[in-house]
Every structure is written in structure tokens, then in C-alpha cells.
Amino acid sequence: MHLVDSIAYFTIIDYVIFALLLVASMAIGLYYAFTGGRQRTTQEFMYADRSMKCLPLSLSLMATFQSAVAIIGTPAEVYANGTQYWFIGCSYILGLLIPAHIFIPLFYRLHLTSVYQYLELRFCKAVRICGTVTFIFQMVIYMGVGIYTPALALNAVTGFHLWGAVLATGLVCTLYTALGGLKAVVWTDVFQTVVMFTGQLAVIIVGVHQAGGLSDAWVKVRDGGRISGIDLNPDPTVRHTFWTLGVGGVFLMLSLYGVNQAQVQRYLSSRTEKEAVMSCYMVFPCLQVALMLSCLMGLVMYACYGNNSPLEQQYITSKDQMVLYFVMDMLQNFPGLPGLFVACLFSASLSTISSAFNSLATVTMVSTFSAGFHFWMNSSFKEPPFITFIFKNVVFRFKAALSIFGMVGGPLLGLFCLGIFFPCANSIGAVIGLAAGLVMSFWVGIGGFLSRMPSSVQVLPLNSTNTVPAASGNITGPAVIDAASRPVGLNGLYSLSYMWYSALNSSTVVLIGLVISFMTGKKHGPEELLIVLYTYTEERNQKTQLDSQKPSNSSART
Numbered sequence: 001m002h003l004v005d006s007i008a009y010f011t012i013i014d015y016v017i018f019a020l021l022l023v024a025s026m027a028i029g030l031y032y033a034f035t036g037g038r039q040r041t042t043q044e045f046m047y048a049d050r051s052m053k054c055l056p057l058s059l060s061l062m063a064t065f066q067s068a069v070a071i072i073g074t075p076a077e078v079y080a081n082g083t084q085y086w087f088i089g090c091s092y093i094l095g096l097l098i099p100a101h102i103f104i105p106l107f108y109r110l111h112l113t114s115v116y117q118y119l120e121l122r123f124c125k126a127v128r129i130c131g132t133v134t135f136i137f138q139m140v141i142y143m144g145v146g147i148y149t150p151a152l153a154l155n156a157v158t159g160f161h162l163w164g165a166v167l168a169t170g171l172v173c174t175l176y177t178a179l180g181g182l183k184a185v186v187w188t189d190v191f192q193t194v195v196m197f198t199g200q201l202a203v204i205i206v207g208v209h210q211a212g213g214l215s216d217a218w219v220k221v222r223d224g225g226r227i228s229g230i231d232l233n234p235d236p237t238v239r240h241t242f243w244t245l246g247v248g249g250v251f252l253m254l255s256l257y258g259v260n261q262a263q264v265q266r267y268l269s270s271r272t273e274k275e276a277v278m279s280c281y282m283v284f285p286c287l288q289v290a291l292m293l294s295c296l297m298g299l300v301m302y303a304c305y306g307n308n309s310p311l312e313q314q315y316i317t318s319k320d321q322m323v324l325y326f327v328m329d330m331l332q333n334f335p336g337l338p339g340l341f342v343a344c345l346f347s348a349s350l351s352t353i354s355s356a357f358n359s360l361a362t363v364t365m366v367s368t369f370s371a372g373f374h375f376w377m378n379s380s381f382k383e384p385p386f387i388t389f390i391f392k393n394v395v396f397r398f399k400a401a402l403s404i405f406g407m408v409g410g411p412l413l414g415l416f417c418l419g420i421f422f423p424c425a426n427s428i429g430a431v432i433g434l435a436a437g438l439v440m441s442f443w444v445g446i447g448g449f450l451s452r453m454p455s456s457v458q459v460l461p462l463n464s465t466n467t468v469p470a471a472s473g474n475i476t477g478p479a480v481i482d483a484a485s486r487p488v489g490l491n492g493l494y495s496l497s498y499m500w501y502s503a504l505n506s507s508t509v510v511l512i513g514l515v516i517s518f519m520t521g522k523k524h525g526p527e528e529l530l531i532v533l534y535t536y537t538e539e540r541n542q543k544t545q546l547d548s549q550k551p552s553n554s555s556a557r558t
């Protein structure tokens with residue numbers, strides 16, 4: 001799968017820049033392996049000695065769920081359908097305020113080691129195990145998507161062996177994560193975020209220049225109808241509207257920034273609760289910059305190609321290659337810049353995979369080495385054609401990543417909400433609620449996937465007329481659902497926008513959880529339980545604060 005021959009391949013400078021990224025990431029890992037407490041305690045390895053400051057944490061929080069999938073997927077989406085997707089930025093407000101003022105204070109004061117410990121304190125061990133298993137499931141699938149995307153990119157640009165790139169990423173990532181612990185993960189995230197932003201910015205600047213300058217570029221995207229107005233269509237089956245993005249997106253954000261172990265671990269590693277809240281606030285501008293850069297790249301791509309997409313000209317064979325083709329096309333006279341962009345893609349994914357590794361290591365309390373090793377082994381299996389199909393299509397991957405957050409993260413969010421906001425909920429309700437949420441999620445998610453399958457395969461030739469969603473709610477990305485067939489009944493449920501998955505599935509858990517709790521009756525004063533928990537942990541916090549002033553000799557790293 002190579003780009004056409006007219007496209008310049010990597011030069012030596014490009015390889016050097018790309019290698020520098022991997023070397024620098026390794027170096028940061030090694031630095032934290034040999035400084036500070038040398039990663040000898042779980043406190044340091046998992047929680048960076050609870051000494052992190054807000055700026056690196058916020059960049060790291062942003063980087064965790066920003067992988068190459070978003071960097072390639074968002075521009076492809078904006079190129080095809082305009083800037084409607086940008087409205088997801090609205091969901092960041094509540095999606096970060098709620099974690100900052102509800103989840104962080106609770107988790108921070110409970111002095112948890114893993115966020116799933118809350119489930120044990122609030123319900124029982126069984127609920128914790130169910131929650132943990134669900135989380136592992138979510139992160140492993142997500143990592144698969146995240147690791148595959150930049151490998152595919154490198155393969156397209158350089159012909160570098162696909163699974164070789166997957167293994168190289170896995171290996172580098174595993175090493176620095178295992179050696180340097182959370183400190184290394186956070187500081188590589190910071191470095192990788194800088195590389196990510198620089199790479200995107202470079203492409204945008206060169207692209208605007210090629211399109212004839214800012215004002216020309218603006219006129220082209222405006223006349224091409226790529227600047228979308230706010231779409232207030234209340235129909236929940238329309239993929240991207242203000243409601244699906246701005247409201248459905250809040251639930252997506254809550255599942256990621258409120259209750260996901262990778263993020264909670266970062267909040268918990270802050271020096272103070274205030275600093276944790278601040279870092280959550282700081283994620284807002286960081287996420288907005290990331291969103292802006294990827295949307296701008298889509299617009300610049302449109303300004304350069306208009307409706308003569310390289311796909312239509314058959315220079316490339318899938319939407320997947322759109323951004324890469326654009327990058328190679330624009331940057332071929334700038335040696336080093338293609339390398340910078342590939343480094344940008346790998347940065348985005350390394351920062352995601354390392355966070356996932358570290359959080360998985362924490363919840364399972366097995367070493368990162370073994371988590372990495374298992375993943376590495378799994379990823380070297382030959383994948384079935386079905387999976388290849390999903391992975392090879394970027395629009396699918398983009399949707400897949402966000403769908404996983406909603407399908408598996410959503411029920412988890414529901415489980416936590418059930419515990420936090422409903423004192424009357426009991427353990428049986430929690431377990432059955434979670435199960436119901438997962439069933440609902442896979443029913444709707446897979447049902448939706450299958451019912452859209454035929455139309456998703458076909459590639460829609462871009463026509464020269466305005467295809468902005470506002471004018472045509474039936475445009476669903478690359479696939480067009482027949483305008484006449486407004487889905488009814490089960491099909492209506494199946495065509496629910498994937499942006500609502502998190503909201504639907506978390507509500508299912510809460511509702512079913514409450515019903516079962518009422519049915520199974522007698523609760524042992526759970527209202528008091530939280531108060532007891534608070535007082536208990538207040539005392540323990542004071543004790544640990546005293547303890548931490550003494551030199552620690554807690555258990556060795558697992």
C-alpha cells in the first residue's frame with residue numbers, strides 16, 4: 001500500500017527526525033529510571049510520588065486520548081463534511097467542569113490507588129472486578145486502534161513493514177513506560193505533544209501558502225461550503241449536530257476525563273487537590289488547540305484540492321491516505337517536514353499507548369512489561385479479514401475509537417454515577433446495571449455497525465455542490481443513507497448517532513441499577529457510608545501526609 005510514485009519518499013533527514021523522536025522518548029524514560037527515587041516504589045511508579053505540577057499534567061491529560069486516529073481522522077471528516085465536527089469543542093466545557101468539581105474532589109480525598117477501588121469502597125469487591133475488567137477491555141481495544149494507525153501511515157509513506165512498525169512502537173513504548181513510570185509517561189507526553197502540534201502546524205502553514213495565502217484559502221473553503229453553521233436538528237440519528245456533539249459529547253468527555261483510570265491517575269498524582277482541579281481546567285485550552293489544528297488541517301486540505309480530491313483523481317485508494325497524501329504532496333520540497341509529520345503521528349499514538357500501558361499496569365498491578373508483552377504477542381497475530389477491514393478504513397477507526405469510548409466507557413461512567421449520585425443503589429443493582437449497559441451498548445453499537453455496513457464500504461465521490469450537513473442531514477460521512485428511508489423501530493435505535501452512545505449506555509446503567517436496587521431492597525445505610533468514607537479517608541490522608549514526610553520504604557515495584 002504505497003502512495004503513488006510521483007510522491008517523494010522519505011529522505012535521510014526524515015528518517016533522522018523520526019528516529020530522534022523515538023530516541024528522545026527513550027531518553028526521557030531512562031532519565032526517570034535513574035533519577036528521583038529510581039522508580040523503586042509503587043508510589044513513584046504509578047503516581048509520580050504525587051508531586052506533579054499542573055502544566056505537564058494538563059498536556060498529558062490531553063495527549064492520552066488524542067492519538068494519530070484524531071490527527072488523520074478529523075481532517076478527513078472536515079474535508080468531506082465541513083466544520084460541523086468542530087462543535088464538539090462545546091462539550092469540553094461541561095465535560096471538564098463536572099470532573100473538576102465532582103469527580104476529582106471525591107477521588108482525590110479518598111486517596112485511592114486505582115479509581116476502581118472506589119467501586120469496592122462504595123459497593124463491594126465484585127463490582128470493582130467487573131469495573132476493572134470492563135476498563136481493561138476498553139483500553140486494549142483502543143490501544144489496538146491507536147497503535148495501528150501511525151504504523152499504517154509509516155507503511156504508506158516509506159514502505160516500512162506494517163507489523164514491524166507496530167512492534168517498534170510497542171517496544172519503545174513498553175520500555176520507557178516500564179523503566180520510567182508515570183513521570184516518564186507524563187514528560188514524554190509533554191515532549192510528544194510539542195512534536196504533535198509542531199508537525200500539524202508545519203503542514204497547515206505550508207498548505208495555506210500553497211493554497212495562495214490566507215485570504216485565498218478562506219474564499220475557497222467558504223465557497224466550497226466547508227464552513228458549517230450550527231446545526232440544531234434535534235434528530236438523534238444525524239451523526240453530527242450541535243446536540244449530538246455538544247450534549248452527547250459531554251457524556252463522552254465524562255467517561256474519558258471523569259472516571260477513566262488513565263486520567264484519574266494523573267489527577268491523583270498532583271501535589272494538591274487544587275492543582276489537580278487546575279490541571280483539569282488547563283486541559284480545556286489544550287484540547288481546543290488540538291481540535292483547532294486538526295480541523296484547520298481539513299480546511300487547508302480543501303483549500304488546496306477543492307472537490308478534486310486525490311481520491312477522486314485515483315492517486316490514492318482510500319480516505320485513509322488523504323492526509324498523508326496531502327502531507328507528502330505539500331511537503332515534498334521541504335526535506336525533513338514529512339519526517340516531522342510522521343513523528344507527529346507517532347507522538348500522538350505513543351502518548352496514548354504509554355498512558356494506556358501505565359493505567360493498565362496500575363489496575364492489574366502487574367508490571368508494565370507483562371502488560372506490554374501480552375499486547376505485543378497479541379498484536380503480532382495475523383488478524384482476521386474482518387478486523388483488517390475495520391482497521392484499514394480511517395473513518396471507521398475514528399468512529400471506532402469514539403464508539404469504544406461510548407460503548408465501554410459509557411457503562412463505566414454509569415456505574416460510577418450510580419455509586420456517587422444514588423445512595424440507595426446497592427451492589428446487585430450495580431452489577432446488573434453494568435451488565436445491562438454493556439448489553440445495550442453492544443446491541444445498539446453492533447446493530448448500528450451492521451446496518452450501516454453496505455453503505456460504509458462504498459466510497460462517495462465528492463460532488464461539486466455544497467455538501468454541508470446543515471443543508472443535507474442525510475449525509476453521514478462517507479456513506480449516504482437513503483434520504484427517503486427515515487429509520488423506524490429498531491432501525492431507529494441502530495441509526496442512533498455514535499455521539500450519543502455514552503449518554504445512552506450510562507443512563508441505562510443508572511436506570512437498571514436503580515430498578516434492581518429497589519427490587520432487591522434493604523440497603524445498609526449507604527447514605528451514611530459516603531460520610532463514613534469521607535471521614536475515614538480524611539484521617540488517613542492526614543496520616544499519609546505525615547508518613548510521606550518520612551523517607552518512604554513502601555513495597556517495591558511489582
Ligand SMILES: CC(C)(CO)[C@@H](O)C(=O)NCCC(=O)O
Nearest residue numbers: 065066067068069070287401402
Ligand atoms: C476524544 C476527543 C474527542 C477528546 O477531545 C478527541 O481527542 C478525539 O477525537 N479522539 C479520537 C480518538 C483518538 O484520537 O484516539
Ligand code: NA
Nearest residue numbers: 063066348352
Ligand atoms: Na496521544
